[in-house]
Amino acid sequence: MLMEARVSPSGTFDNSARDYRHIEVQPAAAALGAEVAGVRLPDLSDEAFAEFQDALWRHKVLFLRHQNLTHAEHEAFAARLGPFAIDAYTQGTGGHRNVHPIIKEANHTSKAVFGSGWHTDSPFLAEPPSVTMLRAVDIPPYGGDTVWANTALAFRFLSPVYQDMLRPLKVHMSAAANYATQAKLAGKALPFSSDQQKDEALEGRLHPLVRRHPETEEEALYLDEVYAIGIGGMTQEESWPIIDFLRRHITQHAFTFRLRWEAGMVAMWDNRATLHLGPNDYDGFRREMYRTTTAGTAPV
Ligand code: SIN
Numbered sequence: 001m002l003m004e005a006r007v008s009p010s011g012t013f014d015n016s017a018r019d020y021r022h023i024e025v026q027p028a029a030a031a032l033g034a035e036v037a038g039v040r041l042p043d044l045s046d047e048a049f050a051e052f053q054d055a056l057w058r059h060k061v062l063f064l065r066h067q068n069l070t071h072a073e074h075e076a077f078a079a080r081l082g083p084f085a086i087d088a089y090t091q092g093t094g095g096h097r098n099v100h101p102i103i104k105e106a107n108h109t110s111k112a113v114f115g116s117g118w119h120t121d122s123p124f125l126a127e128p129p130s131v132t133m134l135r136a137v138d139i140p141p142y143g144g145d146t147v148w149a150n151t152a153l154a155f156r157f158l159s160p161v162y163q164d165m166l167r168p169l170k171v172h173m174s175a176a177a178n179y180a181t182q183a184k185l186a187g188k189a190l191p192f193s194s195d196q197q198k199d200e201a202l203e204g205r206l207h208p209l210v211r212r213h214p215e216t217e218e219e220a221l222y223l224d225e226v227y228a229i230g231i232g233g234m235t236q237e238e239s240w241p242i243i244d245f246l247r248r249h250i251t252q253h254a255f256t257f258r259l260r261w262e263a264g265m266v267a268m269w270d271n272r273a274t275l276h277l278g279p280n281d282y283d284g285f286r287r288e289m290y291r292t293t294t295a296g297t298a299p300v
Contacts, residue, residue, distance in 0.1 A: 022048035033257030078292035123173035130296035140285030170232035174204025
């Protein structure tokens with residue numbers, strides 16, 4: 001039997017921290033992710049913010065403890081990252097239309113929760129979000145973690161021949177399959193914020209399957225488990241083995257980092273070079289999170 005090639009962190013993994021003057025950065029895993037300590041987000045000077053952004057592009061996921069942000073502080077910090085993205089699913093919370101609640105009550109059980117499959121945020125948009133920021137208010141005693149995978153590192157671990165085969169391809173990102181799955185598993189369809197959002201999300205977009213990061217120039221795989229439904233110009237039979245192999249390749253444990261949330265914590269990630277999921281593993285406990293997304297540009 002042919003065994004799948006499982007990667008172990010090697011000399012080509014480099015998630016080491018740069019030396020910064022205004023922030024302390026501590027890598028959290030071999031593949032991606034780092035903790036930023038010694039600062040509160042609303043207090044970052046312009047110099048500290050520039051270092052913070054550099055660290056975000058480098059580590060792809062940053063988290064900070066003990067932030068306890070208000071909705072206004074959350075929204076104000078996210079606005080420093082760039083204009084807000086369209087959120088196809090939620091409407092914002094009282095007075096802060098860019099701050100979107102993700103709340104699951106203790107008495108709510110479901111076979112599917114928001115974000116529980118591997119995905120990049122809203123890739124069905126023409127200009128999908130660059131950064132997502134998530135803050136924890138109420139956290140289950142166990143479960144409710146978030147896990148990320150580094151899609152740039154995963155691309156580097158493909159053979160040059162396979163990389164060359166992928167570069168010209170376009171992936172069809174659409175919410176159609178997820179919409180049907182959620183409706184079946186959760187017993188009701190995911191609500192969209194408007195009929196226009198729904199139509200655009202279900203139709204989706206063709207995007208480069210290998211995208212170049214606008215800040216770092218790194219190439220990264222751009223496909224996921226939730227929204228990638230085909231490859232432009234290919235039949236389902238032709239595209240499925242490629243999509244299936246790549247999503248298993250990207251999400252193998254060597255390329256991942258898992259965050260155990262604490263109340264008051266904030267995390268943010270770069271959707272252009274990561275996938276993430278929030279496992280549906282905390283039935284019986286309440287989880288209250290708030291999310292903002294920053295607009296990105298069309299993937300190239
Ligand atoms: C998300 O997919 O943006 C949410 C992930 C989570 O709730 O952990």
